[in-house]
Structure formats: structure tokens, C-alpha cells
Amino acid sequence: MVNMGNRLLITLLLFITAVTCDIIDNEVDDACNLSSELIAEIQSYGPTVEKIINSITNGKFKGGTYKELSDFVDKFGSRLAGTQNLEDSIDYMLNLLQKYELDNVHGEDVQVPHWLRGTETGEMLEPRPAEVGVLALGNSVGTPDEGIQAEVLVVRSFDELDQRNFSEAANGKIVVFNFDYVSYGVSVSYRSQGARRAARHGAVAALIRSVTPFSMYTLHTGSQSYEANTPRIPALSITVEDARMFQRYQVKKIVVKLNIQTQTLERTISRNTVAEITGSQDPEKVVLVSGHLDSWDVGVGAMDDGGGAFISWYALAVLKSLGLTAKRTLRAVLWTAEEEGLIGVQEYNRAHANELNNITFVMESDEGTFTPLGLEYSTGTRGGCILQEIVKLLAPINATQTVSSPGGVGSDISIWNRIIPGGSLLNANDKYFWFHHTDADTMDVMDPDALDKSTALWASVAYIIADLSEEFPRDFDTVATSLDNSVLLKKLADSVAANKIKKL
Template sequence: MKCLFLIAIIQLLLQCTGKPLSGDDSYQKISEDVKREIAGYSDIAKAIINLAVYGNAKNRSYERLALFADTVGPRLSGSKNLDVAIEYMFSALQEEGLENVHLEPVKVPHWERGEEFALMLAPRSHSISILGLGSSVPTPPEGITAEVLVVSSFDELYKRAEEAKGKIVVYNQPYTSYGETVQYRAQGAVEAAKAGAVASLIRSITSFSINSPHTGWQYYQSNVPKIPTACISIEDAEMMARISSQGTKIIVKLKMGAKTYPDAYSFNTVAEIVGSKYPDQVVLVSGHLDSWDVGQGAMDDGGGAFISWEALSLIKDLGLCPKRTLRLVLWTGEEQGGVGAEQYYQLHKGNISNFDIVMESDEGTFMPTGLGFTGSDKARGIMKEIMQLLQPINVTNIYESGGGTDIDYWVKDGVPGASLRDDLSKYFWFHHSQGDTMTVQDPSQMNLCAAVWTVVSYVIADMEEMLPR
């Protein structure tokens, strides 16, 4: 009896902390009929895998992406390159014969970095590698020349706020994880300005560097002075921290020609395979077409966009016609906070009950390990069964948190969400930097990612019932 009581207490504590007792206990049991229905897709799943990984479509998503990335290049929100990219994809999707290929208008931020440089004048002359952060204001035309204050955290900045007045604050924060450390990029300028700084330089949000700064969006506050801000390499941040720790004064000249223009007109790009039985019900697969203005945007998020296109291509190649509509959306304005996706959500949320699942690939297309999923326990159980169809390529895991910048609007309203999970060990080495090029991509890994994306989206679109909310 005491043992039963202890077991009950342990179960209650684990439920309170959100930790399942075992992998199977976190899933609500699904009916034998549903299990049999999903198992019935085994041959189709194998056909998709064989076509994507070994057959005529092998390396196709990689080759398509290489042609696109090499000829179009980076695609910053509001830029002519993004316009070219959207036109390119619109034509390509039409030429393939996909259905309802169209563009949905949105307005996106339009910021350009202009010419920029940073030079350490004392204690020696040294050119500092920088990338201005999105939405940064420019320096005056003559630049800013000021002493540097190096801090390792916001807490240190607050304690030394009096020292920050009139200086350039350099953040040399340690990298823990992207989710935790990115706050310095997003808020570093605001916190430095509150202390009276004239500019901020932020150690890039990455664990590894070859003197390579990483850019990204940052956010001003309306009641705080706007100061110029940029990211610098790990090497330069650590060097200035070492010099400062010896009590040696550092002087830096910073010059940035950034400009912010009125919001620009752009588009989300859409294509479909229309459902044969429930055409109004939608399974959405997606990635974002915009990128930063450095590198090629091949990894972030060319890979995710092109395996989402590949999912429709593979299904079309096999002559499959799912019961529900499979919709490809290539988002724009993701790097500025998902502005294109938010406008899509506002336009379509009236039909939210018809959205079966929203899927987004925006964390690389390296060796896949499974899917992140957000939804009801019963839906999670169904997803677990679907993932078993991917045993031939050993990608069967279901993880927590299936959201993403572009689909979170739907997920927060109760629509099931899924995101591709893959090997992220080197993702942030290249993220938002000049290193985000086709050299990062691997065709065999993209084949596997495409197979996962296609099997899951097709089966959900073809099952008789929608995923339970």
C-alpha cells in the first residue's frame, strides 16, 4: 500500500513539472482503427522515401536551391533581390504545374545597412569586423569616436551605468544558447542607451567564429534614445575585454550609413495540390523566402523553403492526390519578426477551423532527427504513429514545441504545429553571417529532410479525420 501511495505521489509530481514518466506515457492512446489507417500508408511512405532519397528526385531540392541561391543571392526584406526571388519562385511553381499558384500582398520593413566600418584607434590601430543590426540608426556622417566600456552582461552594465555615459558599450557576453543569448542582440542598444552610451557593439550570437560577425534584427523603444548598433566577432569582443581588464583605455571610431525607408510592398508566395475530398481543409507546409543581406540565405531559410516545395513536387511526381489541400507558403519578412506571416494569419484566420496542421522548416536542413510538435495529447499520439512510417530512414522522434516564427500565430490559436528537427550543432556557426552559403548545405541530408516533410504532410492531408484539437 505504501508503494502504491509513493507511486501516486511520484506521478503527481511528474505531472506538475510537465515531465512524462516515460516516452509512451506522454501520448494519449489512439484507437486501433486509426493505427491501422496510418499503417496502411506504409507502401506510400516507402515510395516517397525511395523517390526522394534514392530515385529520380535524389538531390533535386539541393540542385534547385543551388541555382536559386547562386543566381539570386541574399534577399533582405524590402530589397530588389527579394522581389527577384519572389518572381523566380512564382514562375518556377507555375512551370511545374502546381495549382492555385499566386502571390498574396503584404507590407514589410525596408532597412538598408549602407557602408559601415569600425576602427580601434587605441591602444593600437585595428580594423574591427562589424555587421550593423537590422533597424539600426546611422552614425553622424563623420562617425562616432569614443572610449569603449566593455561589459559581460546587462547586470554589469547596470552596475557600471555611470561609466557608460558618452561611451561605446561593447558586450562580451558568454554564449549559452541562442534562445537565451539573443537578448543581447535584440535589447543591447536600448539598455546601453538608457545608461547614456552613444553606440553599442555586441558580440555575435554564436559559439564559434572565424572573425565572422553575425547580424539580426534589434528593437528600439519609443521612449529611449536610438543609438547605432552592430555585432562584432567573438575574437574582437574577447580582445577588447582582455585589453580592458588590464586597465588600458580603448578608443573606437564607428561609422554606419544605415537607412530606414517606408515599409515596402512584398508578397507571400503560395501554391497548392488541391484536396480530392476535403479541398477546403488545409495542411500547410512552409519556409521563409527572405533572408539577411549577407551570405546567400541558403541555410536560413533556403533549405526550409525548398524542402517545402519539394514536398509538393514529390507528391505530384507519384500521382498522389490527398483528400485535403496541401498548401505551400513561402513567407516574406520573417527576419523582421514574421511580419508577412502575421498578415497572412490576419487574412485567413476566419477559416481557422479548416487548418489541419501548420508546418514550418526554419532551423536548417541538416541530418533530420524528427519533428517538434505542439498539439493535443491525442494528436501527439497520432503524430507518433505517423513518424513510425519513417523507420526506413530512422527518423521517428517526436519532440516538444512544434512552433516557429511564421506559424506561431496559428499554434497559439490551437492549430497543431510541427517543425523540422535536425542536427543543429553547427547551425549557429553560419546563421545570419557571410558563411550562410550553399557550401553549408548537404544534398543527401536535404533528401532525408524532404522525405520526412513529405511523408508527414501527405499522410495528415490524406487521413479521413483531421488532427484533434
């Protein structure tokens, strides 16, 4: 998830989210004045929610999400945008969604980048000989065939790098960024911008401390981007341990040799994967549930974002099997190329620009499917009140919390923040960034019971919103809302242009 490091706009939104989000817990907001009729209507879904929960946590679907996900990642492993393997996995999903008798199963083309990792070696020559674990960040250029050998300069921050003495010292050096981890949203800027910031001062490569609160000599990849008129230098992740070691060595002469081979091939066609349960009354109106099917090329993308993608489509499969057809259409979308910069959702947004007014609520799970706690949302006040009523029904799985995050939720769906009301899965994901974008993102992180509960929550919330007599309120309180998302699109386009995402 949250592969938005290369887009300042969204990083900023995330930061605002982190600062402003507020756990409301089980209490319905005092500002709520929902009609007693609406409250009664929501509560009338109690037996339906119980049926959904029971079928998934005790009934025929118990363990189903885990089993399908395990089969999937064991079959395909990692699913990097641009690879045939991702496309094969999408074909597999299209077949599987049809097997579960969902409606309107199809793929929607998206042009995606195709970057490939090759040989990667790092070696410290001074002050003592040792291997240094390195992992190229997405879109990184390689070194010459013979590698790069240079002295190392360690900085703790961009500010330190930009001080004149450091700035001059960086010329011809390999710059190590040994920042303190504050939060992913804050610290990821070193990963996304480190190489170009170092290159401005003449650095020949950037070694960026992995963005994580915990390390077992663990390398984390992720997106990064270059800028116009600045040389493109290799951008590599190193471990927290080695970043701190280099910091201790800073008083000595440090020499490192790197050999990194990467390839940037022609852009290829991937697909967003779509399946629906057509609404019985207002089929053109849509509640969208989602996760992304692509992953980085390390680990197998079981957590990021196999879990989110699989609870999304499996929620629909369960509802279909239970004969629960909502008034509005439920649409599952498994985004492609999220990791390279929300590529799939941007194409979806473009292709469906004229239909966005019919999408009444968007959901995405891309921050873990650990034990679910409730729902995080970005809506107006009235929308929040409705969601607070809905999650009360999730008491049987102890998932009744809500968090209001006006800065946006999800990763892909964050592009619709303040345009379409949205929700994401609140879950016990305190270890999420331990595993994120690493070889440790495997089925071992996933728990069958947590996945069951996540699917149950996902299915329940999506179904009720899609079935309520009242369409989900589109207002965002003080800020005027509009279906015309041209402003956002322009911001995105500017950002894309600035970061050369199109030239990946």
C-alpha cells in the first residue's frame, strides 16, 4: 500500500491524516442527528450482518479467504507491474471470479511501467571489509557494469545535506540517509526523494535507510522518482543496522563499492480486475470495494496487498452465495500497478470520469488485514454518523471502532478524497511496516481468522451502504464538493509531470 512516496501531494495528505485523525471509538459523534427512522433501518440489518459473520467465521466460508489467497500467492509469488506473471495472475483471477458467479467480470486495460531488478551487490571496503545488503528502489537506474566505488557521506536529514559544508562534501560521494523513523508517512520522503536530493549535490548514489520501525537486517524496497535536470543516480535501500553503522563510522573514511543492474523496458498493458453484484434497484449506482493485485518483486505480496484484494472480491463472493443482492451495485476492483504510483486507479479515474457521480462510496484495504477493529473513513459529518451506526452491528467480531481521517483513506482511492466518500479497514496493523515491501511479506504474516473477520466486516459494510434506502451522503461539510474532479486531476498531472512517472 501507500506507494505514494513519489507524490508530494499525497504524502502531505497522509501527514495531515496522521496529525488530524481521531479515534472516536464506539461512541456515535455528538454532532450526529440521524433520524430515528434511519437509525432503525440501519439496525434492521442486524440479522443480515449476523448471517454474513456466521457464514464466514463459522460456516461454509470459514478459512476461505486465507485458502484462496494462499493458493494464489503460492501459484504466482510476487506480481510486479509490467511482468507476464502479473498478467497471468490477473487471468487466473478473472477465471476465479467467474467461477464464483460474480457479474460483469472483466479486465480494464492500463498502461504500466516495466522496471526490472537485476544483480545487486554492496561491499564495504573501508574502514573494514564487509558485505552490505542493498536492494534497489523501484525505478532506480543501475551502476555501470563495473560498479561504482566511492567514499560515503552520512546525513541524518535533507536539512543536513543541504547545509553548505555537507552539500559540498556530497560531490562524488555515495550519500547515506540515516534519518530517524518518525512514521511511514513522514519518513518515506527519504526513500521517494533521497536519490534526487543527493544528486543535486553531485552524489553518485544514494543509500537510503529502510523505512521501518523494526529491522532484523531487513531491506525494504518501494517507489522513488527522479527529477528533470538532475542526474539519475542509483537509489538503494540499506538496512537500519547498516545505516546506523555508517553513522558511527562517519568519523572515519568509509568506502563502498556498489554493483546494481536494473532494466527499464517498454511500458506494457496491464489490467484492473473488475467483478460485480449488479444492484436490484439502482444498478447504475455503485459501492466500490478494492485492494491492489500487483506487488513489489520481493516477498510474495501476501500482505501488501493480497489480503486487501482478496477480502474485497471474497466479500462479494460470499454475498452472492448468500443470495444477498443490494439495491445498488457492489463492485470489486483489484487495482494494478499501485506500487509504481497508483497507476491503475488513475486510468480508472480517467476512463470512468463521466460515471464517477454514480459511485456513492469507495472502500480500500491496503494497510493490512490483521484483526479488524472497525472502519477508518473520509466523509462528511453525516456520512460519518451513518458509518458509526453501521459498525455497531459488528460487535460480534469486536470491530466497532471508527476513525475519521479527513486527509483521506486507502492508497488508490485517496485520489478521490473529498470527491467520493471513502472507507478503509481499521485493523491491528502495528507491525505492518515491519514486513512492508520486504522478502518477509509472505503467507506467514496472514492469519486465517483475521482474514475471515476482515472479509465479514468488508462484506457487511459494503452491503449495507449499497442497500440503504438513503444514498450515502456525498457532502464534505465546509469544503464545497463537486463531481468535477478537474482540480484534483490537474494536481495529479502536475505531480506526475514533476516526477516523470510517465517516463519510468
